Amino acid sequence: MYELTICHLYPDLMNLYGDRGNIITLTKRCQWRGIEVKIIPVSLGDEFRYKDYDIIFIGGGQDYEQTILQDDLMRSKRQPIIEAVESSKVVLGICGGFQLLGKYYRTHTGSEIECIGALDLWTHGGETRLIGNLVIECDFLKGKDPQGYVVGFENHSGKTYLGEGVKPLGKVIKGFGNNGEDGFEGAIYKNTYCSYSHGSLLPKNPVLADHLITLALLNKYPDFMGLEPLSDTLEQQAHDTVIARIISE
Amino acid sequence: MKNLIKKIHLTFTIIITKITIWLLRLLDRGGTSLPGKVALKIYPDILTELADKFRIIMITGTNGKTTTSRIAAGMLEQSGIMHVTNKSGANLVSGIATTLISSLTLTGKARVRTALLETDEAAFKRIAPKLKPEVCIVTNFFRDQLDRYGELYTTLNSVREGIIGTPETVLILNADDSLCASLGKGISNPVIYFGIAPDVYPEANLNINNDAAYCINCSTRYEYSSVTFAHLGHFKCPKCGYERPEAQVECSQVLAYDNLSSTIEIRLPEMKFSTKLALPGLYNIYNALAGASLGKYLGLDEKGLIHVLEGFECGFGRMESVNVMNREIKLILVKNPTGYNQVIKYLLTQKGHCVLALLLSDNLADGTDISWIWDVDFEILSFMKERIRAFHVSGKRAEDMAVRLKYAGIEQDNIKIEHDWNKLIDNIINDAGEQETIYVLPTYTAMLDIRKVLKNRFKLKEFWK
Numbered sequence: 001m002y003e004l005t006i007c008h009l010y011p012d013l014m015n016l017y018g019d020r021g022n023i024i025t026l027t028k029r030c031q032w033r034g035i036e037v038k039i040i041p042v043s044l045g046d047e048f049r050y051k052d053y054d055i056i057f058i059g060g061g062q063d064y065e066q067t068i069l070q071d072d073l074m075r076s077k078r079q080p081i082i083e084a085v086e087s088s089k090v091v092l093g094i095c096g097g098f099q100l101l102g103k104y105y106r107t108h109t110g111s112e113i114e115c116i117g118a119l120d121l122w123t124h125g126g127e128t129r130l131i132g133n134l135v136i137e138c139d140f141l142k143g144k145d146p147q148g149y150v151v152g153f154e155n156h157s158g159k160t161y162l163g164e165g166v167k168p169l170g171k172v173i174k175g176f177g178n179n180g181e182d183g184f185e186g187a188i189y190k191n192t193y194c195s196y197s198h199g200s201l202l203p204k205n206p207v208l209a210d211h212l213i214t215l216a217l218l219n220k221y222p223d224f225m226g227l228e229p230l231s232d233t234l235e236q237q238a239h240d241t242v243i244a245r246i247i248s249e
Numbered sequence: 250m251k252n253l254i255k256k257i258h259l260t261f262t263i264i265i266t267k268i269t270i271w272l273l274r275l276l277d278r279g280g281t282s283l284p285g286k287v288a289l290k291i292y293p294d295i296l297t298e299l300a301d302k303f304r305i306i307m308i309t310g311t312n313g314k315t316t317t318s319r320i321a322a323g324m325l326e327q328s329g330i331m332h333v334t335n336k337s338g339a340n341l342v343s344g345i346a347t348t349l350i351s352s353l354t355l356t357g358k359a360r361v362r363t364a365l366l367e368t369d370e371a372a373f374k375r376i377a378p379k380l381k382p383e384v385c386i387v388t389n390f391f392r393d394q395l396d397r398y399g400e401l402y403t404t405l406n407s408v409r410e411g412i413i414g415t416p417e418t419v420l421i422l423n424a425d426d427s428l429c430a431s432l433g434k435g436i437s438n439p440v441i442y443f444g445i446a447p448d449v450y451p452e453a454n455l456n457i458n459n460d461a462a463y464c465i466n467c468s469t470r471y472e473y474s475s476v477t478f479a480h481l482g483h484f485k486c487p488k489c490g491y492e493r494p495e496a497q498v499e500c501s502q503v504l505a506y507d508n509l510s511s512t513i514e515i516r517l518p519e520m521k522f523s524t525k526l527a528l529p530g531l532y533n534i535y536n537a538l539a540g541a542s543l544g545k546y547l548g549l550d551e552k553g554l555i556h557v558l559e560g561f562e563c564g565f566g567r568m569e570s571v572n573v574m575n576r577e578i579k580l581i582l583v584k585n586p587t588g589y590n591q592v593i594k595y596l597l598t599q600k601g602h603c604v605l606a607l608l609l610s611d612n613l614a615d616g617t618d619i620s621w622i623w624d625v626d627f628e629i630l631s632f633m634k635e636r637i638r639a640f641h642v643s644g645k646r647a648e649d650m651a652v653r654l655k656y657a658g659i660e661q662d663n664i665k666i667e668h669d670w671n672k673l674i675d676n677i678i679n680d681a682g683e684q685e686t687i688y689v690l691p692t693y694t695a696m697l698d699i700r701k702v703l704k705n706r707f708k709l710k711e712f713w714k
């Protein structure tokens with residue numbers, strides 16, 4: 001019997017627009033295969049021991065909420081998050097969570113907010129918001145999905161740039177991506193995955209969801225042989241119809 | 250001389266705008282924003298000019314604007330005050346300009362002196378300081394279409410900015426909403442707060458994924474002594490002491506409620522009465538309280554207030570019902586997680602077998618980002634799934650809704666995707682037994698689409714005017 005424990009960091013603050021969908025998807029796709037899942041919310045004032053968790057999720061928040069958690073994050077969670085990333089825990093950072101995992105966020109007025117610094121990337125606040133449907137091509141998914149396409153929706157004003165040693169999650173086919181300039185979206189470092197695509201990222205991209213579940217199981221059970229396939233007709237239909245529509249727009 | 254030119258300019262603007270309105274009507278296109286756009290082009294500061302001609306009541310907030318406007322309209326009628334009002338969907342600057350100009354004579358005199366204006370939250374800060382409303386009702390603040398408005402606090406601050414520009418306006422604010430109630434702090438405006446007394450609603454629950462868990466002043470987590478829904482309730486900040494203000498208009502008891510109505514006791518200064526609202530759900534109690542606050546301000550007595558509250562029925566976009574082939578089709582507009590959760594709770598109170606059709610589109614008026622469906626508690630539907638004959642999904646994002654239902658615990662085989670409105674209608678009618686109810690929950694543009702098809706197909710002239 002396999003078991004996974006998922007940590008939802010700051011669920012009461014970093015839950016912008018459907019980020020819960022990612023947790024629901026990870027949970028259901030495990031349960032449908034008989035893998036037991038525990039979700040542990042960790043918020044302000046809670047102790048965070050990364051070794052207790054197999055998957056760590058941090059979603060997006062509004063500016064106001066991000067300022068609330070800043071102190072708590074830097075004081076009590078920063079170091080364990082860095083250690084989790086370095087020790088190849090599966091970490092998923094979306095939107096604001098993606099930015100926080102980087103080194104700093106420079107607002108468009110020029111002040112710099114220090115971030116966790118687990119990944120070599122940084123964000124500059126922009127004047128306009130980059131909003132819309134997003135399709136990216138992910139090489140690491142090509143064995144599972146013919147084109148390796150991942151579809152989502154982005155809504156951010158920060159422009160993120162990747163340093164050396166951090167790979168993008170994918171190449172932008174449609175949309176803006178990290179900064180609207182270099183044609184890339186998201187970030188991968190060890191088993192940490194980041195994306196600007198919020199809300200329904202995993203529900204509509206079951207192949208990506210399964211990729212993360214597999215990594216987590218391999219970490220915990222080195223002899224793990226691979227996930228049983230599920231009937232993903234609806235998921236695949238949602239994935240394909242949205243992509244077809246967006247690409248033809 | 251300068252005044253004369255200004256007057257000619259204004260008259261010219263009114264004439265051109267009226268011609269545009271007439272032309273659109275001639276072409277059978279009930280355009281509500283184009284005439285206003287034309288007016289603003291010719292006379293950019295037209296709102297300031299119009300402000301002097303009307304006594305204005307504005308209504309803004311995330312949820313409940315339309316229902317509250319309709320109750321407020323009832324209060325004005327009961328008080329014998331003739332008024333004009335804008336259609337929902339015409340709540341931006343241009344729509345408001347159109348509404349006001351339509352009720353002027355060619356010489357610029359107001360035919361009706363009072364205007365009741367539903368106003369978009371984001372547009373409020375530009376409109377309110379110009380129109381200088383006598384009264385402004387703010388219903389609540391929830392997340393809604395963030396792709397359009399940016400962040401919730403940006404929306405709140407936009408409304409705050411509008412209020413700061415109108416220091417004379419009487420504010421009617423939701424005491425139970427820490428965001429909305431904060432608008433009444435540190436200003437000189439007279440404020441009437443409305444709210445629900447602690448522990449009067451039996452199905453209250455505290456949802457941790459809420460929009461405003463932390464104090465707006467000092468970022469400490471609020472403590473709640475009672476919660477009605479989402480972040481609404483009796484909040485108190487343990488650090489700075491900011492707390493739910495005392496409500497002058499309060500629902501002091503919920504005496505009974507069912508799937509169509511609730512009977513409540515309302516306490517106002519110097520009066521207390523029971524009334525039966527012909528509207529279901531807790532959110533409508535708030536709308537009724539907001540409306541009653543206006544009624545009280547207008548000087549209505551107990552009898553007058555009750556008359557309006559009991560006589561009120563649902564209007565466009567809230568809940569509409571029509572009989573087709575011995576089945577009742579109920580349309581309920583859904584547009585954001587909080588509203589959707591309320592509708593799902595309402596479905597739970599329904600008896601008997603039914604059919605569900607969830608219509609999700611992502612046009613501009615619906616919100617182009619549909620991620621919010623993951624914040625809706627569709628999981629609750631699995632508690633009543635043996636009563637639901639089938640789950641139909643449609644709209645431009647039907648497949649996304651299908652996935653959402655699957656992950657909420659609904660069997661894949663019981664979820665049917667159909668993009669063709671006509672075929673969808675055939676399917677839902679087939680799946681429902683005689684005398685059963687079909688609940689159709691559409692987003693805004695899906696609502697317009699399905700209404701049109703239903704209306705044409707069943708030659709429904711009398712309904713949905």
Ligand SMILES: [Zn+2]
Pocket residue numbers: 464465466467468469486487488489490491
């Ligand atoms: Zn406080």
